[in-house]
Amino acid sequence: MQVHPDIAALRSDRAPQRAAQAVIQGAKQDWAQEPGASELLADLEAYGRGAPFECCAMLEAVFIGQGEAERLMDALSRHYCKAMAANPIGQPPFRNGFDGMASSILLARCERAQLMLQAREPGDMHHSGYVFSDATRFDAVLAGEAEARIVxxxxxxxxxxxxxxxxVSLxxxxxxxxxxxxxxxxxxxxxxxxxxxxxxxxxxxPHPGREFCAASGRMLHQSAATIAISRQExxxxLLGRMGRTDAAPAIADLARSGGDTSLRWQAVREALALDSATGFRLLGELARRAGDPLAHQAGALxxxxxxTHPELAQLEIA
Structure with missing residues (x-):
């Protein structure tokens, strides 16, 4: 494998890399000293912890007023571009992604709130579905031109x-x-x-996210509301694919507990697949629960x- 001499030098001596990263971190601190930057981050922290938007004056100035978003993002760009031009091996401390048409840079995050820069490249886009999630969003358009629809x-x-x-014309x-x-x-x-x-x-x-067909309005997909729920699903x-029948009682307990209904319903399905007796008794129990959001689904199943299988009735008697 060929290794560029500059990369080889960095592998043998990491001091230049550490020095470059220190300059990049300095750019972050320099931006935080800009007027309004620390107030923006403080408001983001409060908003992420549940404070009403109208109680966060700097967020209001940025996402409702004119000029503050542009000024703060211009200052951010200046500080980081200057640092990276002088230190090309430095890495900005932001999570980022690019899929060829859309890019995203996560500037800051606190609890339930995220502050990010979003960009779309020129071109036409086709949308076969519309996605809805349990969240609120504010957008401040900084640059560019686009035609869009609010659905x-x-x-x-x-x-x-x-x-x-x-x-709408953006x-x-x-x-x-x-x-x-x-x-x-x-x-x-x-x-x-x-x-x-x-x-x-x-x-x-949050409730699960949902995607609907743009043409027919039919629901196409439902996704976990949080990363934690996705991890549990x-x-x-995995337990189901491994055939872990010993896990069926614990999975049934998860289905009985309160919380995310989609996670509970998956637990019902996995319990049935792993142990029909445990799973069928669970169905009857849930079907009899007045007010449980899964009662109707459980009763119907x-x-x-x-x-289809009348012999299953004996499992509830046993």
């Missing part, structure tokens, strides 16, 4: 949704606020690279299974 979910019944749309200086459980911004065409500063806060106890699936 509002006006009703939902039995996994079928109806939408209303509002066409330009620098515009400010938007969204309740993402019912609103989403769909970008159809970008004429000049679109850059926006975004503030996102998830609900304290993965563990449940129990009736369906009894119709």
């Amino acid at each position: 509002r979910k006006v009703s939902e019944h039995d996994g079928q949704a109806r939408f209303a749309e509002e066409a 330009r620098p200086g515009q400010r938007y606020a969204f309740d993402l459980s019912s609103d989403t911004l769909v970008i159809d065409q970008v004429a000049r690279r679109l850059v926006a500063l975004r503030l996102l806060r998830t609900a304290e106890e 993965t563990i449940l699936a 129990r009736a369906q299974l009894l119709e």
Whole structure:
């Protein structure tokens, strides 16, 4: 394998890399000294811990007023670009991603709130579905031009949704606020690279995210509301694929507990697959629980299974 001489030098002597990173960290501290920067980060911390948006004066100035978002992001760019130009091997301390059309830089995060820069490259975009999540979002458009639609979910019944749309032209200086459980911004065409500063806060106890077909309104997909729930769902699936019948009682206990309904329902399915007796008794128990959001689903599945396999009734007697 060929190794560039500059890379080989860095591998043999890490001092230049450490020095470059110290300069990059200094850029972060320099930006924090800019007027309003520390107040913005303090407000983000309070907002992430549940403070009302209207009680966070700097966030209001950035995402409702004019000029503050542009000024602070211009200062951020100046400090980091200067540091990186002088130290090209330094790494900005931000999580980032790019998929060829969209890029994201996570500037700061606290509890339920995130502050990020979002960019879209020029081009046309096709959207087969609309995604809704249990969160609130504020966008401050910093640069670029794009044509978009605000899609509002006006009703939902039995996994079928109806939408209303509002066409918008995105330009620098515009400010938007969204309740993402019912609103989403769909970008159809970008004429000049679109850059926006975004503030996102998830609900304290979020419901699962949902994607609906743009053409029919039919629900296509449901995703875990949080990383923790996603991790638990993965563990449940792994135990099921491993055939861990000894885990069935603990999985059934998870289904009985309160909390995320999608996680509980997956636990029901895994308990049934691992141990039909444990799983079927669990179905009957949940079906009899008045007020449990899983009661109707559990009762319907129990009736369906009894119709196909009448012998399952003996499991509840045993």
